[in-house]
Amino acid sequence: MFNGVALYTGPHSTPKGMKGLTIRGYNYTDTYIDSFAVNGAGGGNLEVSRKHAGGGGGTCCASIPGGLELPMTVEIVWKRDGDAPYCKQTVLLDRPVATDPYAFDVHFYQDGTIQVATAPFDSEARVNLERFNAYERKASGNVNNDSKLSRCGP
Numbered sequence: 271m272f273n274g275v276a277l278y279t280g281p282h283s284t285p286k287g288m289k290g291l292t293i294r295g296y297n298y299t300d301t302y303i304d305s306f307a308v309n310g311a312g313g314g315n316l317e318v319s320r321k322h323a324g325g326g327g328g329t330c331c332a333s334i335p336g337g338l339e340l341p342m343t344v345e346i347v348w349k350r351d352g353d354a355p356y357c358k359q360t361v362l363l364d365r366p367v368a369t370d371p372y373a374f375d376v377h378f379y380q381d382g383t384i385q386v387a388t389a390p391f392d393s394e395a396r397v398n399l400e401r402f403n404a405y406e407r408k409a410s411g412n413v414n415n416d417s418k419l420s421r422c423g424p
Contacts, residue, residue, distance in 0.1 A: 290331035291374040291388060297326065298379050298397045300412035302405040306348035308332045308374060308386070316378070317404040319395055332374035340364055346376060346384050350414065351405070357422040359384050382415035 293308050297316035306313040309332065316326040341364035349356045361384050371388035377396055378384055402409045416422055 290333050291371055292328035292330060293332045294328045294373045294375050294389075294393075295326040296375065296377045296395050296397075298377065298395075298399060299414070300380060300407040301414060302351050303378065304349050304351045304354075306346060306376065306378075308376060309345055310347075313376060318401045318407050319397070319399060320401045321398045322395060328373060344386050346386070348378070348416075350416070355422045355424060357416045357420040359420040361386050363387070380413070380415065382418035382420065384419075 293311060293313040295303070295306055295313050295316040297303050297319050300318070302318060303316040305315055311332050312329055314326055314329045341362040343360050344363050345358060345360050347356055347358045363386050365387045372391040373389045373393065375387050375389045375393060376384065377386070379397070399407065401407050406412050
């Protein structure tokens with residue numbers, strides 16, 4: 271349940287009036303994200319973004335209620351690689367929902383901010399950054415701001 275509305279995580283079980291959206295992640299942070307989820311629905315892993323690419327593919331599915339009243343809160347949970355703890359941040363979906371959206375995009379920013387939005391099939395990274403490799407933005411001096419705006423721990 272989410273705000274009194276039953277949410278489902280698969281297109282085959284999505285009731286009339288709800289739409290299953292592909293979850294896409296964009297990782298503008300300095301380090302790799304091993305896994306993330308939107309309201310409990312898995313979003314996969316995210317490499318560090320590079321110019322014109324967000325860092326991950328799409329997974330199924332985030333569900334949104336039909337006739338959605340905005341803003342609504344969404345819980346994002348993620349984990350970095352290795353022994354890093356899980357982190358959790360509640361964010362607002364406060365942008366208009368498209369008539370026929372394809373994806374639910376999650377944008378992880380370097381300052382610890384996370385933004386979410388529904389999007390058409392083709393959407394681009396909001397920030398175009400260089401990267402050292404798929405796991406690190408820079409060769410050294412990478413910063414992790416996860417705990418700045420989120421709850422992290424066991």
